Every structure is written in C-alpha cells, then in structure tokens.
Amino acid sequence: MDRETGRPGTGLRTDPRTPSARVSHPPRPRLPQGVAGAPPPPAARRPRRRGLRLSAAVGVGLLLAGGGIVAVDRLGQDRAATPLTPAGRALAAAEAGRPAALADLEALIGERRQRVRREPADRGSWAVLGAALAERAARSGAPGAYTEAERALQRSLAQGGTPDVRALTGLAVLAAARQDWAGAVRWGEAARDRAPGRAAAYRVLLEAYTGTGDAKGADRALERLRKVRPGPVAEVAAAWVHRERGWREDAEATVYDAAARAATPAERAAALSRAGDLAWERGEAETALARYEGALRAEPEHDGAAAGRARALAGLGRSEEALTAWARARAAAPRPGYAVESGELLLALGRSGEAADHFALARHQAAALARDGVRQEQVLGRLEADHGDPAEAVRLMADEHRRHPGPAASGALGWALHKAGRSAEALPRLRAAVKDGPNTAQPAYHLGMAHLVLGERGAARRQLTRALRLAPEFSPLHAERARRELAALGEPAWGPPPA
Numbered sequence: 001m002d003r004e005t006g007r008p009g010t011g012l013r014t015d016p017r018t019p020s021a022r023v024s025h026p027p028r029p030r031l032p033q034g035v036a037g038a039p040p041p042p043a044a045r046r047p048r049r050r051g052l053r054l055s056a057a058v059g060v061g062l063l064l065a066g067g068g069i070v071a072v073d074r075l076g077q078d079r080a081a082t083p084l085t086p087a088g089r090a091l092a093a094a095e096a097g098r099p100a101a102l103a104d105l106e107a108l109i110g111e112r113r114q115r116v117r118r119e120p121a122d123r124g125s126w127a128v129l130g131a132a133l134a135e136r137a138a139r140s141g142a143p144g145a146y147t148e149a150e151r152a153l154q155r156s157l158a159q160g161g162t163p164d165v166r167a168l169t170g171l172a173v174l175a176a177a178r179q180d181w182a183g184a185v186r187w188g189e190a191a192r193d194r195a196p197g198r199a200a201a202y203r204v205l206l207e208a209y210t211g212t213g214d215a216k217g218a219d220r221a222l223e224r225l226r227k228v229r230p231g232p233v234a235e236v237a238a239a240w241v242h243r244e245r246g247w248r249e250d251a252e253a254t255v256y257d258a259a260a261r262a263a264t265p266a267e268r269a270a271a272l273s274r275a276g277d278l279a280w281e282r283g284e285a286e287t288a289l290a291r292y293e294g295a296l297r298a299e300p301e302h303d304g305a306a307a308g309r310a311r312a313l314a315g316l317g318r319s320e321e322a323l324t325a326w327a328r329a330r331a332a333a334p335r336p337g338y339a340v341e342s343g344e345l346l347l348a349l350g351r352s353g354e355a356a357d358h359f360a361l362a363r364h365q366a367a368a369l370a371r372d373g374v375r376q377e378q379v380l381g382r383l384e385a386d387h388g389d390p391a392e393a394v395r396l397m398a399d400e401h402r403r404h405p406g407p408a409a410s411g412a413l414g415w416a417l418h419k420a421g422r423s424a425e426a427l428p429r430l431r432a433a434v435k436d437g438p439n440t441a442q443p444a445y446h447l448g449m450a451h452l453v454l455g456e457r458g459a460a461r462r463q464l465t466r467a468l469r470l471a472p473e474f475s476p477l478h479a480e481r482a483r484r485e486l487a488a489l490g491e492p493a494w495g496p497p498p499a
Contacts, residue, residue, distance in 0.1 A: 085107070086103060086107035087104065087107040087108040087110075087111040089101070089104045090104035090107060090108035090132065091108055091128065094128075094131060094132070094166070094200065095200075096199065097198070097199025097200045097202075097225075097233055098233050098267060099233070100266060101264070101265060101266045101299065102136070102139065102140075102299070102301045105132055105135060105136055106136070108128070108132045109129065109132045109133060109136065112125050112128050112132065113129060115129075116129060116152075123156050123159035123161065123167075124156075124166070126152055126153070126156035126159070126164075126167070127153065127156040127164035127166040127167035128166055129152045130149050130150075130151075130154075130155070130156055130166075130167060130170045131153070131166045131167065131169060131173065133145065133152055133170075134146075134149040134150075134153065134170040134171070134173040134174040135170075135173060136149075137174065138173055138174075138176070138177035139303070140303075141303070141333035141334055141369070142334060143365075143368035143369050143371065143374075145372070146372040146374060147372050147373065149170065149174050150171075150174055150373075153167045153170045153171050153174065163190070163194065165194045165198060165201075168188075168190045168201075169187075169188070169191040169198070169200045171187040172184050172186075172187035172188035172190075172191055172201065172205070172208065173204050175187055175208075176208055176211070177374070178372075178373050178374045178375060179211070179374065179375040179378075180373075181211030181212045181403075181404055182212060184204060184205075184207070184208035184211065185205065185209065185212060185214075185217075188201050188205040192205060196224075197228050199225060199229035199234075202221045202225035202228065202229075203233065205217070205221040206218055206222055206225060206237050209221055210244060211404055211406075212404060212406075213404065213405055213406040218241060219241075222237060225237060226238070231258075231261065231263075232267045232270075232271055235254050235257055235261075235271075236254075236255060236258045236270050236271050236274050239251045239252075239255035239274055239278070242254060243277075243278060243438050244438050246437075246438055248278070248439060251278055252275075252278050255274045255275045255278060256275060258274075259271035265299055266298070266299055268294075268295070268299075269295040269296070269298040269302045270295075270302075272291050272292070272294045272295035272305070273291070273295040273302060273304045273305040276288045276289075276290075276291030276292040276295065276308045276309075276312070277304075277308060279291055280311060280312060280315070281438070281440050282470065282471065283441075283469075283470060283471040283472050283473070283474075285312045285315040285316050285473060286316065288308065288312040288315075289309060289313065291308075292305045292306075292308040292309040292312060293309060295308075296309065301332055302332070303332035303333035303335070303338075306325060306328045306329035306332050307325075307326070307338055307341070309325045310325035310326040310328075310329055310341070310342070311341070313325055314345050314473070314476050315472075315473035315474075315476075316473075319345065319349055319476075322345060323342065326345070327342075330342070334365050334368075335365070335379075336361075336363070336366040336369070336379045336380075336383075337362070337379045339358045339359070339361040339365060340359065340362045340379060342358050343356075343359045343361075343362065343387070344476060344477045345476045346358060347387075347477055348476040348480065349476075359383060359387050359388075362379065363380070363383070366379060366380055375400075377397060377400035378400060378409075378412060380393075380396055381393045381397040381400065381412050381413075382412065382415075384396065384416070385397075385415055385416045385419045386419065390419040390420035390421075391420050393416035393419065393420070394413070394416045394417055394420050394422075396416075397412045397413040398413060400412070401413045406436075407432065407433045407436040407438075407443075408433070408437060410429045410432045410433050410436075410437075411429065411432075411433025411442075411443050411446060413426075414426040414427070414428075414430035414433060414446065414447075415430065415446045418446065418449065418450045418453065423450045423454050424454060427447075430443070430446050430447040430450050431447060433447070434447050434463075440470060440471070441468070441470040441474035441479075442474060442475070442478075444464075444466040444467040444470065445463070445467040445474070445475075445479075445482055448460045448461075448463030448464035448466075448467060448482070448485075449464075449485070451463060452489075457489055458492065460485070460489065461489050461492065464482045464485055464489075465486065467479075467482055468483065468486070
C-alpha cells in the first residue's frame with residue numbers, strides 16, 4: 001500500500017507521516033468507559049448458541065457469560081452455569097486467545113504445579129504449566145522465569161506422541177519474550193499448523209513476523225486472528241500494526257473500539273495502555289495519562305501502563321511523581337529500559353549521581369536477563385550510545401540489525417553510528433527509520449541531529465521541528481536539546497539567493 005496516500009478506507013487525503021499535513025479524519029472513535037465524556041459501555045451481548053459440545057477437561061470452545069462457563073448441549077439449551085475458579089479463568093482466557101489477569105495466571109501456575117507433582121507424565125498439564133509460565137515471564141520480565149517456562153514446555157514435548165499445541169504456542173510466546181523472532185516464527189507456525197483455528201498462535205505470529213520485518217506475514221496473521229477470534233484482542237493487535245506503518249488514525253480508532261468492547265479487566269487494561277501509547281506519541285500527555293491511569297485501575301500490575309504513566313507525568317513537568325511512577329513500573333517488571341528512562345529523567349533534573357545508579361541498575365538487569373536467554377542488544381545499544389561507549393553501541397546494534405533488519409534496528413544502528421562520530425554513514429539508516437517506521441518523534445530527532453553535525457542546517461531544522469511537533473516532550477533529556485538546537489539555528493533566510 002502506498003504510504004504517501006494512506007490506505008483505503010482511512011479517510012487520509014495526504015501523507016499521514018508529515019506533521020503539517022492536512023487530513024480528513026474519520027469519525028471520532030468512541031471513548032472507553034471511565035474517561036471524561038465517555039458514554040456508558042454497551043450492554044453485554046448474549047452469546048449465540050452454536051450447538052457446540054464443550055470439553056470441561058481442556059476448556060476449548062468455552063462460552064464466557066458473566067464470569068462463568070455456560071455449557072451448551074447439541075440442542076442449544078443451557079445445561080448449567082458454573083462459576084470459574086481463578087485458575088479456570090486463566091485457562092479459559094488462554095484457550096480463547098485473551099490475556100489473563102496476573103492473579104489468575106498465578107493461580108493456574110500453582111494448580112498445574114500440584115498436578116504435575118502428582119502425575120509427572122501428564123503431557124497436557126506440563127504444556128499448560130509451561131505456557132502459563134511463559135506468559136508470566138513475558139509480562140513480568142523477571143530473570144529466571146524464562147528458563148523455568150522452557151523446562152516445563154520441553155518436559156511436555158519429552159513425553160512423546162503428538163506435540164501438545166499449547167506447548168508449541170508457549171514456546172513461541174517464550175521466544176518472542178526473549179526477542180528471538182526467528183524462533184517465535186518457527187514455533188508459532190508449528191502451533192498454527194497443528195491447530196489452525198486456535199487464536200493464540202496468530203497473536204504470537206503477528207508479533208514475530210513484525211519482529212522479523214515480514215509485513216506480509218503479519219498481515220496474514222492479523223487477518224486470520226480477526227477471523228478466528230474477532231474482538232478486542234485482535235483489534236489491539238491491529239492497532240499496533242497500523243501504528244508501525246504510520247496509519248495513526250486507523251490505530252486510534254481501532255484501539256478505542258477495543259477498549260470500549262473489552263470483556264475483562266485484563267483486556268481493558270491492554271487496550272487502554274495501547275491507547276495511552278498512541279496519545280503519548282502524538283504529544284497529548286494529559287490524554288495519555290488518563291488512558292494509563294484507566295489501564296492501571298483495570299489491572300494495577302500492568303507494567304506497560306505504569307511506565308507510560310511515568311512518561312506522561314514527566315512530560316507534564318510533574319517530575320517527582322514521575323520518579324515514583326518509574327519505581328512502580330520497575331517493581332512490576334525489572335526491565336532495564338525502565339531504569340534507563342528513569343535515569344534520563346534524573347539526568348535532566350541535574351541529579352547525575354542518581355542517574356548513574358539507574359544506568360548501573362539497567363546494566364545489571366540486562367546481564368541477568370541475558371543469562372536467561374533474553375536478547376538485550378536494543379536497550380544496551382541505546383544505553384551505550386547515549387551514556388556509555390558509542391563504539392560498543394555500534395557493535396551491539398550491528399549484530400541486532402543483521403539478525404532482525406527493520407526500521408527500529410536501522411534507526412538504533414544509525415544513532416549509534418552518529419554518536420560514534422560516523423554521522424555520514426549513519427544518515428541513510430536514520431532516513432530509513434523515519435521513512436519506514438512509525439511516525440514518532442525520536443527517529444525524527446535522531447535524523448535532525450545527524451543533519452546538524454553534517455552542517456545541513458535546513459534539513460536539521462525540518463527534522464527537529466518535526467520531532468517537537470509530533471511530541472513536544474518526547475524525552476525529558478532530548479526534547480530540551482532539540483529546542484536549544486532549533487533556537488541556535490534560528491529562522492530560515494527567506495530572501496533571494498545571493499547573486
């Protein structure tokens with residue numbers, strides 16, 4: 001699809017990636033409940049009776065209604081409504097391709113641990129345990145969780161016979177959490193081929209194909225996900241695909257609709273957190289803050305929403321609150337990127353000693369995750385480029401770019417090259433990140449700074465202006481630098497060229 005003209009049905013009339021472009025917007029999406037001005041949620045729809053016979057042992061094909069399982073016989077008559085236990089809710093969510101509440105996920109892990117102790121040859125229970133552990137590892141980021149999940153999943157496969165599709169899907173989720181996108185594709189395709197109608201495989205394949213730069217594969221996975229499991233989960237995934245391609249109006253409309261239709265607190269938190277990300281990236285810090293806080297009300301342990309709230313508070317100048325929010329995000333998930341961002345806020349506040357401690361924490365956390373098989377090139381490359389050894393950043397990001405070429409890796413490698421004094425070499429990579437990646441402020445800022453070092457004042461002015469138009473407070477450290485450089489560049493000369 002031609003990015004210069006938008007995509008059919010979006011209502012775009014000009015390039016959506018240009019901040020000054022005038023666009024014809026689609027109808028304003030419905031705001032989620034709990035946000036000022038939002039309508040009440042629509043009444044829950046009664047599930048259609050499809051005459052399916054449910055499996056109580058596995059939970060496949062569960063029809064969720066009011067927090068219970070409604071078993072339907074062949075004649076389509078309700079037989080019973082049995083309230084779900086926390087472990088049952090997590091299992092039902094997994095089978096339906098939905099996110100589970102973290103507390104329910106913990107309950108399922110505890111229940112399956114007991115079961116495999118009693119029945120160590122139970123292949124299905126090992127698969128469920130491993131998949132739940134993989135989901136928890138992906139969402140908690142805790143070192144050690146990844147290895148524990150892998151052992152359980154491999155134990156399921158070691159029982160012999162036809163591989164359990166839940167083990168295959170769990171291995172795909174685990175590979176994606178480790179940023180091993182090729183492995184995630186391999187395991188995800190195996191799970192898809194084993195059970196083509198199961199939504200969970202398409203969820204992880206969508207992320208994996210995006211990680212490998214396979215746009216056509218991502219489109220196919222999204223199309224299948226929407227067919228086998230239409231609803232909020234598919235729409236949140238679709239919103240992020242739209243965002244990655246610069247289709248911002250599509251992304252916003254889709255994610256707001258997903259939040260309004262969410263059936264569980266975990267679904268609502270996922271949608272609202274994504275809505276917050278989109279608002280933050282277009283420079284609307286107040287709106288982003290409201291979305292993140294809504295996500296945290298739905299799921300207090302949602303680390304992505306906690307981190308987003310910290311960014312929004314910093315952007316609004318509420319620095320001490322932002323530092324407290326960063327501590328909450330780090331407690332929810334010890335991701336080294338969070339320590340880098342909180343360190344940069346401290347650096348912007350002139351607290352360089354505390355910032356150094358946060359950068360040291362980021363390196364410590366990255367090393368612990370690397371021992372657990374989690375790739376850390378992206379976060380370490382950023383840390384070394386801006387606050388360490390740029391030559392080491394080049395090495396790290398060159399390796400990442402070889403493994404997973406794409407706009408993100410290209411931009412990160414370009415920035416590392418620029419910081420290492422190789423701005424001319426960096427320029428094509430930084431241009432590619434702006435052209436092919438999401439329409440966000442940081443790539444434009446990086447490109448503008450490279451143009452500035454090369455003496456290309458007009459191009460530097462355009463890109464730095466673009467970055468600040470997209471998000472005036474995109475970084476507590478770099479946004480201020482962009483403003484200083486623009487002020488030093490001054491206004492362009494409008495007179496006739498010299499004779």
